[in-house]
Amino acid sequence: MAERTDASTDTDSRNGSGKSSMIELLHFVLGAQNANKALWTSPSLRDHVFTLELDWPGRSEPLVVTRAVCRPNKIVVDPDVTGGTPRGLFDRPAEISLKDWQWVIERDLYGATSQNLDISGRTLLSFAIRRVDVGGFLEPTKTFGQQSPHDSMLNLCHLFGLDVGLAARYRLLSNQEATRKKLVEAAKDPVWGKIVGRSAELRGEIGAVEQRLAELERQIADFQVVPEYENIRREADEVDQQIRDLRAEEAIERRNLQDMERAMADVVEPDDRYLETAYRQLGVILGQEVRRRFDDVRVFHETVVRNREKHLSEEASRLRERLSERNLARQRLGERQAALLRTLNSGGALDALTSLQYALAREQAHLESLRHRFQAAQALEASRREIDAKRLELEQEMVTDLEDRDAATREANALFNQYARRLYGDGKNPYLTFSPTKQRMRIEPRIEDDGSRGIHNMVIFCFDLTASVIAHRAGRGPDFLVHDSHLYDGVDERQIVRALQLAAEVTAAEGMQYVVTINSDDLRKAGSAGLDAAPYVIEPHLTDQVTGGLFGFRF
CATH class of the missing domain: 1.10.287 (Helix Hairpins)
Structure with a gap:
């Protein structure tokens, strides 16, 4: 919580006290590759080391994770959990690479069984800990503004227990369609047209070169070197x-x-x-x-x-x-x-045999080049109808899969509906849809609204809470959800109270933890509406003074 102090003036602000930096700190320790470069390149933090203590699946003692700003590619975990199985009381800390730490998070927090899966632990963590600076609060189903819908849907399918493989095929077809369009545009260029060519012409040329190769191979096989x-x-x-x-x-x-x-x-x-x-x-x-x-x-x-x-x-x-x-x-x-x-x-002379062999190698290289061009030409000439046929087939497979997973989607929709009604009563008609289309799988949360920012943010709140609970129940997600204070910007104080009360009740019932950063003014408004936040506020209290920020100084 960020507070105003008695010494605060009208020019003081809690915007720089460190609420969003706390979110960045969590991402930094939890393996972010480039978490807020502007923050971590500050000379004031160059010699700092940050430590996070957290419960870890399958272990009775806490896991302590340490990452130094000056050595961001090395992570110290105590005890060593890279092996995946609990060991003795005298487990020693281990220094591991950033990539290995990211894999451990995918494996232990999100139940990944292979590093070759299409899901990303970092993307999944961004749904659990949204970041405002990259556009994490723009859309419920995206963790940053320019995120591919296929990547986001693929990871959401994991959280909701849908078929990740089918979602990955959507992405593959999308990449093929994008490649086809680029090739079609490139083929309009006369130079590129000569480089690639048409498949029918290339097929004939390949046949001619293959015939020449067969003749050269026969000549070489029958060739005898005559002495003198x-x-x-x-x-x-x-x-x-x-x-x-x-x-x-x-x-x-x-x-x-x-x-x-x-x-x-x-x-x-x-x-x-x-x-x-x-x-x-x-x-x-x-x-x-x-x-x-x-x-x-x-x-x-x-x-x-x-x-x-x-x-x-x-x-x-x-x-x-x-x-x-x-x-x-x-x-x-x-x-x-x-x-x-x-x-x-x-027979012939040795140099004649060498010439034949050189000609053979040259024709073989030419044939290989033609085959590559032929493959490119086939990709260029791939019909839109072929891709559409695959998409229709995939859409039907996804429909069948959703029918088989009806219980899971019903549970998710029921939770979202329940949470949204807690915030807005029965006057709204909240729902969560899972709809496969030819282009991609769509997961869409809806609450009837007037387009206000506050209701949009509460859609994100209900969606995140639903996804976190569903994933945690099935062992596909961690037991925490973190929200920045920006989520509550523009939200009516009554909905703030209900959202915080709902998060407290749900996470307590599910054995989870809800972490939120918030300004004291918003918390006092919620208190006047009936929320007793005192039991939940944790140290340290941030203030708008120079020494009251998260890092103890301004920079």
């Missing part, structure tokens, strides 16, 4: 060139042979008999001397013709012989070339 591959290949090239040269020379010699054969066919013996006939017609009688000269010339010409014919015949024979030799040489070279080619065709 380069030397054999070089010799084969030389033999091929020799064959080409022989063919060129053979063509030339065949043309020469044809020319000689034509020349030999043109060789004819000289015929001079027409001369004697011609002279006789002219009346000229040739003498013996002239005739002897003609005979000598005839013999000379015959000798020349025979010599030329002999020379041509001998040269033609030599050409035919060389052609025959070249033909034999070409046959031998052809046989050698065939042998070399058979050797080369049976």
